[in-house]
Amino acid sequence: MEKVLLMDAKACTGCMQCEMACSYQTEGAFNPSKSRIKVFEFKEQSLFVPYTCTQCAEAWCMKVCPVDAISVDDNTGAKIVSNDVCVGCKVCTIACPFGTINYNADTGKVLKCDLCGGDPACVKICPTTALSFVEAGKEGLGKMREWAAKTEASLQTTQS
């Protein structure tokens, strides 16, 4: 069953533990600058927004790669970069509309989220519900539930 990494900005506190878990997974060091998930702070709106690759079904990074270094992980649906094949041409970084694939100057390869083989480290470490890994097709259920609750509450108010 394919799963999707879901990001809920409302629940994010900006602690950056996801960035450290991610960088540890790939780099063996705690280094937010090498994390594939990023938390953006919008201080004046009091908002923290986690953001990473959402694994496009039609993945432009994969389509444009001239050496076919990006492939689909059959188990997770993740688009993964083969470091053995990647030549560091960076064309994928141009193609990606979201900026979630980036060049790592230390290795000469590109970095993107690979869903950690189906058990994302960022989700495991997240101390709130900001990051979750949910069944594909059910991404919106949480929001639907929230709205359902709001509707229910307003109905109650109207009727009383």
Place this chain on the structure above:
Amino acid sequence: MSWTGKILRVNLSKGTCESEPLNMEWAKQYLGQRGLATKYLVEETDPKVDPLSPGNKMIMATGPLTGTIAPTGGRYSVVTKGALTGAIACSNSGGFFGAELKNAGWDMIIFEGKSDKPVYLNVVNEKAELLDAGHLWGKSVWETEDMIRESGGDNDVRIASIGKAGENQLLLACIVNDKDRAAGRSGVGAVMGSKNLKAVCLRGTLGVKVRDGMEFMQATNAARKILADNAVTGEGLPTYGTQVLMNVINESGALPTRNSGDVQFEGASKIGGEAMHEIRKSDGKANLVSNSACFSCPISCARISQIDPEHFTVKGKPKYQKPSGGLEYESAWSLGAATGVDDLEALTYCNFVCNEQGFDPISFGSTVAAAMEMYESGKITDKETGGIALKFGSTEALVQIIEATAMGEGFGLDIGMGSKRLCDKYDNPEASMTVKGQEFPAYDPRGIQGMGLAYATSNRGACHLRGYTVASEVLGIPEKTDPLVTDGKAGLVKAFQDATAAVDSSGTCVFTTFALTLDDIAPQIAAACEGDWTADKLVEIGERIWNMERQYNLDAGFTGKDDMLPKRLLKDAAKTGPAKGLTSGLDKMLPEYYELRGWSADGVPSDDTKNRLAL
């Protein structure tokens, strides 16, 4: 690992930035951050130095767990001789600055000398340089951060700076990082100002490595689970922040009110954590917008607040109408209960101003409280205050005096000296609620007896964070003791002081100790660092640090006589609440404390004690 093994030494007189190896012998004995930086200060400076002279040094130091995934592993400390106190100062801050320093490859930065013109330090990994700060001088902390960030073009930098308060060398000035986290106490911002150092801007992309990654993830995951499952760190602090304490401490009869004239504040429920959640009638919103986390912190106790835009303090002033760092328990108490003001929006505004211009709300509020007492008793008049009617409970007066202090104008300059100097100046020293020149925090020693001893013996002057026996006496952590008795408190204070000194040297936050013991913290350090790290060893390190700080203060000219509380707490009994009729029993606790410490009857560490601790 997990020290970077490198120190950045910045000589402001010469304008040089040099790298040198960390003394690893000292790291093994003093761990990091508070302990290790104090060791450097002790070895490199004269304890009798004028804190605001070029001879004083200022150290920004991380701990071995700073910059790691260890829960709350983002702390850094500023260690120097305190401008407010003349004692050893160690002010600890969260946010993201400490982790960035570690990621840039430095365990600490030692600032020495004095620049002949305003400068700021810019660090990008191994590259460090002093840059002109002429255009930043006179700017607030908020403006300084924005201007540096915009000029450098790198949005990911982390900045610590002083505002006008630090530039004016107000003795209650602090150093603010990430706009609303602060190394707040003892006047460390004045020391930075005296060196003409406006800011430190950091960018680090090198990463932090630990000795054994698998072991480290296991140890930190175990600690993370304990924190999540604990009622205080998993629920109370995320929901209400430290403000969870306001009503609890008020009910305990230990909320210092109107300059410690009372121990309970009738307006407490209006300024506490619950009140911050209440929907305002005026604009249909709550004061509290959300909570937020410091680097690597799963607790997220920090408050983000937004003031009612129609409130008189912010009307027509858009910069204060945005969400920003809200009230903590200490600031709500000092700005509120201590002054008798119960207007939550006004207190939030005052807190914003403290962050904006960089001064300590605890010392400020407490000093204003002393001034209010002197105003009401006629010791100071409108002539001195410039017409500000400093009466207890006056919101208008509080707002006027905080603006004057922030700008360094009029009577604000007197307030900026802190309570002790203010009360000495106006010939009313008994009105000053201080120890070693530093204002009390938010716990009355009559209602929580252990805190009286903790204040009296704190090495940086009155402080709750040097030995937080409130945890035991009120919250029952690790076990409940009776707050109204003195029996057993000497041992309790010593145990808290030693453990806290170790935690403050680790790179993690002392708030973890609501849930974690040293048995939970030691495995994290052991997995991260070379060497043998056990809970017992951490206690020994904590005790070593405590005695080193004590000896520094003795060498600076303090004596056992300075381990003293204001007469009010020793003579005037609490009027209401559970402690009604009680005074502080400091005299019953202090001799036992000295004995347990292995100090002489006048408070000097014995040779045996020093030898035992390898001092």
